[in-house]
Amino acid sequence: MPAGSSSKREHQYEHIQDSAEGRGASERRAKEMAARTVNKERARSGETKSASSGSTKGKSPSQRGERSGGSRSGGSGRTREQLYEEAKKKGIEGRSTMNKDQLARALGH
Structure with missing residues (x-):
């Protein structure tokens, strides 16, 4: 400091x-x-x-509603488990080996 x-x-x-x-x-x-x-x-x-x-210039992270470090992963704020369950309902192949970003992309989020 x-x-x-x-x-x-x-x-x-x-x-x-x-x-x-x-x-x-x-x-x-x-x-x-x-x-x-x-x-x-x-x-x-x-x-x-x-x-x-x-x-x-611009908004601070706290004004943007971000946490320290920010979340850059996809999924509209949903957890990997939530995305996995949605992928399961839609019958997306290979979902068990996908990470959160991959699940979000496969679901079109």
């Missing part, structure tokens, strides 16, 4: 790092994700002396 960061940002950093590690990210990657996220939030809220225009 940069010097002079608030305790709120320290807590945010720790939360993001722990969450990323819990999802299987390496410690190094988790720290990078946390630092980038916190730095972007600091720039958007005017806590930094200088910030790029890309850091201050």
